[in-house]
Amino acid sequence: METALPTQSQSPSGPLRGLLADAIRFWEPRRLIYNVILAVIVVVWLVASWPHFRPAFTLHSLLLLGILALLANACYCAAYFVDIPMQSLLVGDARRRYRWLLWLIGTLFAVLFENYWIVDEIYPFVQ
Numbered sequence: 001m002e003t004a005l006p007t008q009s010q011s012p013s014g015p016l017r018g019l020l021a022d023a024i025r026f027w028e029p030r031r032l033i034y035n036v037i038l039a040v041i042v043v044v045w046l047v048a049s050w051p052h053f054r055p056a057f058t059l060h061s062l063l064l065l066g067i068l069a070l071l072a073n074a075c076y077c078a079a080y081f082v083d084i085p086m087q088s089l090l091v092g093d094a095r096r097r098y099r100w101l102l103w104l105i106g107t108l109f110a111v112l113f114e115n116y117w118i119v120d121e122i123y124p125f126v127q
Contacts, residue, residue, distance in 0.1 A: 016084075023083045026099055031076055034107055038072055038114055045118050052123070068117075072110060079106055 042065070046053055079102060090098055 019084050019087050020080075022087065023080055027076075027079055027083065027103075030103055031073070034076055034103075034110065035069075035073070037107060038069075038110060041111060041114055042118075049123075056122075072114070075110065076106070079103070 046057075082102060083099065086098065087095065
């Protein structure tokens with residue numbers, strides 16, 4: 001009689017896979033909120049200073065804006081490098097509070113960086 005093989009491997013990647021799945025369940029739904037916040041800031045800048053930005057609104061500038069959006073999402077992925085190791089140190093409510101605090105600080109940093117980039121790098125060069 002043959003014995004059934006276990007469906008899950010006992011490899012060391014098992015716990016890591018669980019930590020990664022838990023991180024994905026937390027971070028990915030909040031990525032949409034992060035992107036909406038950053039997009040709203042861009043729209044507010046454009047609407048508030050439309051006459052100033054009108055000449056710079058070209059297909060090339062939209063391509064650059066898309067590249068900056070991709071870079072913002074790449075920076076969002078940095079949370080995984082902090083979250084996954086910290087999952088083994090914190091449990092329960094402490095982990096939830098820590099994750100929300102990490103998301104809030106990261107989002108506020110992205111908002112600050114986005115406003116700096118618009119004011120210092122983009123706005124002065126638009127004629």
